[in-house]
Amino acid sequence: MSLLARIALLAVVFVDLIGQGLVFPIINELIMSAHLDFLPTATSMAERHFYYGLCIGIFFLAWFFGAIYIAKLSDSIGRKKGIIICLLGSLVGYLLTILSLFMNSLWLLILGRAISGFTAGNQPIAQAAMVDASKDDQEKSRNMGLIVAGISAGMVAGPIIGGLFSDSMFVGHFASLKLPFYIATLLIAVTIILVQKYYFDTKAPEQDTKIRVSDVFSQLFRIRKKPIVARLFVAYFAFMVANNAFFIFMTNYMTSRFHVGLFGTNLEMVVLGLALAGSSIFLVGPVLKRFEKITVVSVVTFIMAICPLGFIYSPDPAYCLVFIALFYLAFGVAYPAILNLFSGSVGETEQGWVMGVTTAGFTLAAGISSLVGGSLMAISLNVPFYITAAFALLSLILIQLTWRIKAIRDLAEV
Secondary structure (H helix, E strand, O other): OOHHHHHHHHHHHHHHHHHHHHHHHHHHHHHHOOOOOOOOOOOOHHHHHHHHHHHHHHHHHHHHHHHHHHHHHHHHHOHHHHHHHHHHHHHHHHHHHHHHHHHOOHHHHHHHHHHHHHOOOHHHHHHHHHHHOOOOHHHHHHHHHHHHHHHHHHHHHHHHHHHHHOOHHHHHHHOOOOHHHHHHHHHHHHHHHHHHHHOOOOOOOOOOOOOOOOHHHHHHHHHHHOHHHHHHHHHHHHHHHHHHHHHHHHHHHHHHHHOOHHHHHHHHHHHHHHHHHHHHHHHHHHHHHHOOHHHHHHHHHHHHHHHHHHHHOOOOHHHHHHHHHHHHHHHHHHHHHHHHHHHHOOOHHHHHHHHHHHHHHHHHHHHHHHHHHHHHHOOOOOHHHHHHHHHHHHHHHHHHHHOOOHHHHHHHOO
């Protein structure tokens, strides 16, 4: 795979993650701020928490339904066509989001989020494309690290774009909550051109191109016939519930408790992205080269159980940022290790499927966390973070109970 092809794939992951780093703080501001006209002024805080969880949850649940379908589609029609379909869907989703801001329409915003979510399958396709181009296990680990680097860059760039272009201090009278979405739309258009011009499939598509609605579930249920994937998935799902409960509600928590505003929530996302970037650049390679993967994931999961408790008991927003950084420094090491285990558990012809399964697990966990957590935050701001700690500990227990078999230990060796 050429350097430009790798850059095109990293651009795909980059614009995919910009959507979360850029959109989440703005949605949080739109829904939680009583000073804006997006929701009626009389909307209660309990309703605002619910609507926030609904907006985020719809995005992730739509992503869940689209993830396996589009990943399987990419196996059949080729990675390139699958990526282009996803990018076009993101383009439409952003345009609907911009329209919702003009019309102050919550339901149009939700529709835009749903379309963006259903076509947000680029990350597993890019992962599968990187795997297709990997010559050995070491290169595969490096390529998975590049994917995390693209994720972290998107997570950093998203809130920076959102913060700069929505603040009159930086762009004067051009500033608005709509302008960041125009920038993101432009970046997606550029990425479409890069992929079209420089990326070419390195693996021939499968002959069977029939994709049915039932494939959304049958492809996920296929893990029952893959005992190693099934063992990995159970602990992975708990791990992702912990990650998503923390990620989705940290901005909402900081806004509600410390009233940090859009600047503060964007800063959280920047810290998160920098932590992921630092982890992927400085930690992933040395750590995975020296320690076996089960040990790495176990230690990281324990750290992820402690950080949310430090986060909610911090007396100052600055301390909260420290625990966000620690949480995602740890997560950034574990995630490539877990992806590598999943990838190694199947053959070359099933890479698209297994990467789709990992994304489906992530998005289903995020959707459930969003919908449940939004209602629970109306009871107590701390509940999602107790859930984070509990599921991280559950994941740690499941890793010790289900991953200590020879087949997985062989995959986990240095």
